Amino acid sequence: MSAVEADCAPVAAPAPAAHGVALALLGTGVVGGAFLKLLNTPAASSLKLVAAANSRRQQLDPAQLADRALREKLKTHGEPRNDETLLGALAQSGAAVKVIVDATASAALAAHHAEWLSRGYHVVTANKSLAGGALPDWRALQLALASGCTYGDSATVGAGLPVIATVRRLRQCGDALLTLEGVFSGSLSYLFNQYDGSRPFSALLREARALGYTEPDPRADLSGEDVARKLLILARCAGFALRPEEVEVESLVPEALRAVDTETFLARLEELDAPLAARHAQAKARGGALRFLARLNQRGHARVGLVEVPASHPATRLYGTDNQFALTTTRYNSQPLVIQGPGAGPEVTAQALLGDVLALG
Ligand SMILES: NC(=O)c1ccc[n+]([C@@H]2O[C@H](COP(=O)([O-])OP(=O)(O)OC[C@H]3O[C@@H](n4cnc5c(N)ncnc54)[C@H](OP(=O)(O)O)[C@@H]3O)[C@@H](O)[C@H]2O)c1
Incomplete structure (x- = not known):
């Protein structure tokens, strides 16, 4: 068998992945909505969504989070926004890796990124307000990275371009x-x-x-x-x-x-x-x-x-x-x-x- 054939050979189906990564999604607009769709694809099968929020409401209920109409439903259903209960859902997930995904343009939310990193949450963001904002805030972000958590900022410039x-x-x-x-x-x-x-x-x-x-x-x-x-x-x-x-x-x-x-x-x-x-x-x-x-x-x-x-x-x-x-x-x-x-x-x-x-x- 050639090397190419070996690479293309069918492999045994992997065992169902454990949910080692828990996510809280902030923002269910254009980008957040597309992200929710990706969460329903096999590429994201190892990820568990434990919370999702727009500017006014949030949802922590697993059945509601699994609903494909989550984005629409959040417009009228869900509890009022509260960052602490949302982070609580991540903390209680028991996942080894806890990630906050910021798909908003909110400067008020970005102002919390450094604090979240210091508290042990990874932050993945399309929101440019912190990395492209005031220099002291950017420096605070660099210091917070000493916690060992990661700041995923690929989406802030050039969308998916590397x-x-x-x-x-x-x-x-x-x-x-x-x-x-x-x-x-x-x-x-x-x-x-x-x-x-x-x-x-x-x-x-x-x-x-x-x-x-x-x-x-x-x-x-x-x-x-x-x-x-x-x-x-x-x-x-x-x-x-x-x-x-x-x-x-x-x-x-x-x-x-x-x-x-x-x-x-x-x-x-x-x-x-x-x-x-x-x-x-x-x-x-x-x-x-x-x-x-x-x-x-x-x-x-x-x-x-x-x-x-x-x-x-x-x-x-x-x-x-x-x-x-x-x-x-x-x-x-x-x-x-x-x-x-x-x-x-x-x-x-x-x-x-x-x-x-x-x-x-
Ligand atoms: N669109 C693109 O092609 C693109 C490309 C690269 C980067 N980006 C960046 O991605 C981010 C999102 O863009 P978008 O086009 O998806 O914007 P969008 O459609 O306006 O959506 C923004 C979302 O953020 C929510 N939000 C605002 N404040 C919030 C808060 N405090 N807590 C929770 N949710 C909050 C809004 O809630 P409501 O629904 O209640 O208003 C809305 O769901 C922006 O930073 C943008 O610059 C966008």
Whole structure:
């Protein structure tokens, strides 16, 4: 039998796995919902869900947790939210590995991550608020990791793309980052991959919003703040302990539209058109294109904003909502190491969470 045949040969069905890993899921929105679906697949058979919560309710009852309609039912059924009873369910599970999965964007919850790690719970998160937040809080997180618990943060940047793991691995091997450059936002990727000046930017933005590619209030994407948080996370993984204020951010939201309510902003989207059309025409006249890039150099200078790139630039070869991360390092110095692909979406993000959980088992 060849080696390939041996690898493909059927193996005896494994004995049912013991539930060595217990989970509490915070957030049953788009990503949390996709994660619940993955828990019902064979890949997750060694995991036991002991609690699930949205912002208002939580469920600890095993029969309810096993219900495929759990996410829907939590909207109207369940006990009021209480972190301590939720952690109590994990503690009482008897599992050797207890994991809190944070699939929310709540800064209030992220503020507890370090404390949970210190108390012996592993944390797996898609929530960027702590790792991409204030520097003292990030430092507190590093100290909490001394407890021996793990912080699974793969889903915070690039969804399922192996970006954070790669940056950490290069550093571990003594390979220093010289530059990091890329497109870190699915929605901004889509907008500038499509924008060729033939239609107003506002029309494209309305279309992207209708397709669900932007946040309900697109300023969350256009402000560049989400990209800045991702750059901060990667910079810190690469050894640059930057403060949020050290990331220069160019917002695409005109000053006059920053403080208005969402409805007013959506009604005045045309105000974005003229400035962007002028920049596009300028770039086109020089044979270039516009891309919303995040950049970090070896001196720790970090910037997020719209850049005119030459037509040969790797970011001009992106499709749809793809993300791209180009790493130039002391060892990858003639050509960058490039990680590219879907950098958003519930399934791939949930899979990144599952991967981090399974790595603990
Ligand atoms: N969507 C993506 O493609 C993607 C990709 C990468 C990373 N992420 C990140 O993943 C996270 C979740 O994104 P999403 O798109 O799933 O958001 P979402 O659909 O708005 O869901 C957020 C969920 O969090 C819940 N929540 C808020 N505060 C909570 C609290 N204190 N306790 C328990 N649950 C709470 C909400 O509860 P209610 O239902 O009661 O409001 C909701 O179920 C965000 O940090 C996002 O940046 C998303």
